[in-house]
Amino acid sequence: MTLATETAASNTASREAVERIDAEAVNTAGKRQPLYAPRKKIFPKRASGQFRRFKWLIMFVTLGIYYLTPWLRWDRGPYAPDQAVLIDLANRRFYFFFIEIWPQEFFYIAGLLVMAGIGLFLITSTVGRAWCGYTCPQTV
Numbered sequence: 001m002t003l004a005t006e007t008a009a010s011n012t013a014s015r016e017a018v019e020r021i022d023a024e025a026v027n028t029a030g031k032r033q034p035l036y037a038p039r040k041k042i043f044p045k046r047a048s049g050q051f052r053r054f055k056w057l058i059m060f061v062t063l064g065i066y067y068l069t070p071w072l073r074w075d076r077g078p079y080a081p082d083q084a085v086l087i088d089l090a091n092r093r094f095y096f097f098f099i100e101i102w103p104q105e106f107f108y109i110a111g112l113l114v115m116a117g118i119g120l121f122l123i124t125s126t127v128g129r130a131w132c133g134y135t136c137p138q139t140v
Contacts, residue, residue, distance in 0.1 A: 074098070 072084035074097055081088065086095040094101040101109065 076100075 069085050070083070073082050074084040074095075075082060076095070081095065083095065084097050088095065092103050
């Protein structure tokens with residue numbers, strides 16, 4: 001016997017002596033679980049009614065004011081801008097219809113804003129609980 005035939009014979013004998021176990025890979029497509037749950041689609045419910053119509057009316061009016069205000073004209077005399085609401089940074093003035101505000105008058109506006117904030121806080125803390133507890137449309 002030659003060396004090659006001896007090696008081949010010993011390899012076949014050792015292969016037959018090894019026990020074979022049928023195994024399947026862990027990550028096969030049939031046994032693999034998804035990492036995330038499938039996406040569930042969310043569909044919004046169409047809302048209708050009196051308060052929805054009121055909401056659309058308010059939104060239409062406020063957006064109309066927002067978009068149409070730059071085209072409103074206000075006559076202030078010769079050599080003055082004729083826009084109704086204008087923030088004139090070059091001349092350091094603020095025009096709001098018949099009111100002209102200079103930079104040295106902005107502390108009045110700051111005071112008004114502070115008073116409005118305090119008033120909002122006081123009204124919300126006193127009347128807000130009664131409103132939300134008894135007559136709020138979301139809870140009635």
